[in-house]
Amino acid sequence: MTLTEFLLDRIAEDERSLPCINCRRPVEPDGPRELGEFGHVAAADPRSDFWDNVCPDPTPVPRALAECEAKRRIVEMFEDECKRRDIYNRAYDNGQLTTNQDLRSRLASNAHCRGLEEAMLALAQVYADHSDFREEWRP
Ligand SMILES: [Zn+2]
DSSP: OOHHHHHHHHHHHHHHTOBBTTTOOBSSTTSOOOBOTTSSBOOSSTTSGGGGSSOSSOOBOHHHHHHHHHHHHHHHHHHHHHHHHHHHHHHHHTTOOOSHHHHHHHHHHHHHHHHHHHHHHHHHGGGTTSTTOOGGGOO
């Protein structure tokens, strides 16, 4: 499991456990479930008390939802910059970067990628007790 996969999984879990702003019940209690026809969670057993614990029209706390989105954006920026960095590094290895501008762009991309990775590692520390967390992600 990569750091990207690990973080995207944790962010998705966080999103599912956000409380509804109106009733404070979790948006999706008891972890991941199948989404029903109308985008709401479906009870595995209609006789269960599942529906007593789920909001019929959940509205997650906006700031908490925005935090999940911001974390996801950092992961996306990291992935995009890694692709750019790899292209620059491959071109460099093949002797295709000839101008100072190209060489500066390669160095900038490598540094930008490293900075985003440090941000990702800082985010990952929040989940250090998760079984999928790797020791090499510790600072
Ligand atoms: Zn609610």
